[in-house]
Amino acid sequence: MKAEIIAVGNEIVTGNTVNSNASYIARQIQMLGIMPKYHTATCDTMQDIQEVLCKSLARADVVFVTGGLGPTADDLTKEAICDYLGLELVINEEISQNIQAYFKKIGRYMPESNKKQAAFPLGCYILKNENGTAPGCILTKQNQYIVLLPGPPKEMKPMLDHYALPYFKQKLNCCYHTIDIKLFGIGESEMAEKIAHLLGDFEYASVAPYIGDYEVIVRITAFGDNEKKAVEVAQKIKNSVCGCLGEYVIGYNQDTLENVVLELMKKHDYTIATAESCTGGMIASTLVNCSGISTYFKEGFITYSNEAKIKYVGVSEETLSAYGAVSKQTAREMAEGVRQRTQADIGLSATGIAGPSGAAQEKPVGLVYIGLATPDKTYVYELNLKGTRQQIRERTVKNVLFQLYRNLK
């Protein structure tokens, strides 16, 4: 089955928004054996949408369309496509009530224009939107499918995963099993060299690498006549990959560095506290992404100034004047100090130069020291990171969590 992925919206075409939806959809549908063949982006006029749809229906079995389901006059995807297919839009009472309830809940008046988001052709398969007011739908035209999804990725992704993919899974009667192996601390090319013999498209499975920010993912998709067979094949390949790359594996599927760390803290019954300079609260905030963290993380300090480093986590003035705020000595004292003052089992710290200003001859932008004080020992790591201010800070957080993960493990 061949697919085309269409993005509708001036914001995509003019380059204001990067079309990340297309790559997400492309990756997800391959798990069902649906092969993406084309991506297209077009402006949000009736004519443009219809012309692009016409071309897609001539070359694809399934057409995914993102964007243009909003309430404004330039949200025309549903109107253009139904007009093209000769389908009438009718208000769906249940959806209409859902949208009204959504506005009531957020305490806002529902504008007249939102009414049209409840209009769908009779008999289409409606896709629920758990994160906004625009539901999607699947239209069928003989043996072809047209899937309408909202543009914002936070609405589109859950709708695709929770409603559209299961629809096709049932229709296609396909059995597959996917495992994402998440790696940290290894580059794509080094990874590809180590598992070159495992990567590729095989009769019963495909194994392909994907790159996240500072993270490499190996995705295994195994096919089978039945679910059990597919799971077995995927597990077998997973074991081979982990055999080659074990030390870099931080988790699987939905795992993130922060939740694998939380699981290990639970296991050890360890509490944790943070003292952050350049990350400015981002280590703590990342830990707090995990629901259930409150038993293990109770407090943290953002010690951005030298005074705060002295006052709240007991860094010595001598250390600061002898070595500076960005030094392994300061990182060590921050981690040990916060651990001691809060009586946590683990103290974490980060101090560095995130840029773009603040660099000195011996301390360039991207130089960061991270500290990890444990009951047994304190570890300090020097990082030399590249990227924007935001990227350097994010990468610092990932490195802190990765070292914590390794240590707890």
Added chain:
Amino acid sequence: MKAEIIAVGNEIVTGNTVNSNASYIARQIQMLGIMPKYHTATCDTMQDIQEVLCKSLARADVVFVTGGLGPTADDLTKEAICDYLGLELVINEEISQNIQAYFKKIGRYMPESNKKQAAFPLGCYILKNENGTAPGCILTKQNQYIVLLPGPPKEMKPMLDHYALPYFKQKLNCCYHTIDIKLFGIGESEMAEKIAHLLGDFEYASVAPYIGDYEVIVRITAFGDNEKKAVEVAQKIKNSVCGCLGEYVIGYNQDTLENVVLELMKKHDYTIATAESCTGGMIASTLVNCSGISTYFKEGFITYSNEAKIKYVGVSEETLSAYGAVSKQTAREMAEGVRQRTQADIGLSATGIAGPSGAAQEKPVGLVYIGLATPDKTYVYELNLKGTRQQIRERTVKNVLFQLYRNLK
């Protein structure tokens, strides 16, 4: 002049690589008055490339093609396009020597396969590659242009900016000016109702809304015979939009909530401190996104537990037991307490239920109180937010910064 942007490569189509080239090219060419109308991505076979090119030449004046200029057997863009146009590829001696020199410089022997990168049709305009071995080129077909660029962004972007854009700048003579107006605290549909008379495509300008997360943007693109005229038209429309939506406008173009807040803090010479519960450091971390914040933000507390709220920012035990941690009273005491203890001018706080667990009958997921203690008065706001744990936390941060912005203004 209309443009289509084509990406050639299986890595794009299968979703392994996000097509960030398309949005970059789209943004850059608009400055020259070339309007992007379509983006397409296709696989790297002769047939696919030729079919896509054929469609593009039927609807665009300029076609930008990225990818497929490498040395390997599946790099076929130049071959496919020249074959389609009936142009013969001839080795260009100067380019051939450049490629050999490149390999010599990096100390490697030049593989035979790289030879084909020096082949171009006679009379085309060659685009130099400063960061790799694949030069690009511009082909003309009557009044149409086909621009071939390499796929890797670090090669493509400088080639576009330094060689392709100057080529078109000389050929063309049109001027553009773009202003993004950033709004907060208003939904897309309410905004569209208020400025319905201003939205749309007009002779001298286009005005269109875009949606970020919890943020609405109005983009004005004005055209003119000269730069001054375009700027004037854009400014005039901007004034009209701001006249209707003034209270929601938080900034323009690259402005973010955090940097407009920083500018106002500078103006008032105010310092700030934070006490965060559900946001877990995200308010501080967002402020620290701004380079130059260190004069105004020195310290913050993550008071996730009740004990930490009492110990570090002086929330009273009575308040916590009478009203609970998620209450307007606690938010008030956190903001006032952190302001007092740190001697900052402004104290910010957030306490709420980010979910998915932790809700009670009277305190549902999404209920958040934010506090803003100023030299004159303390403000507390109740928010009822929707979304995932992460979204509720992000939206809390945006609301805190928005209230701070309004207050400072």
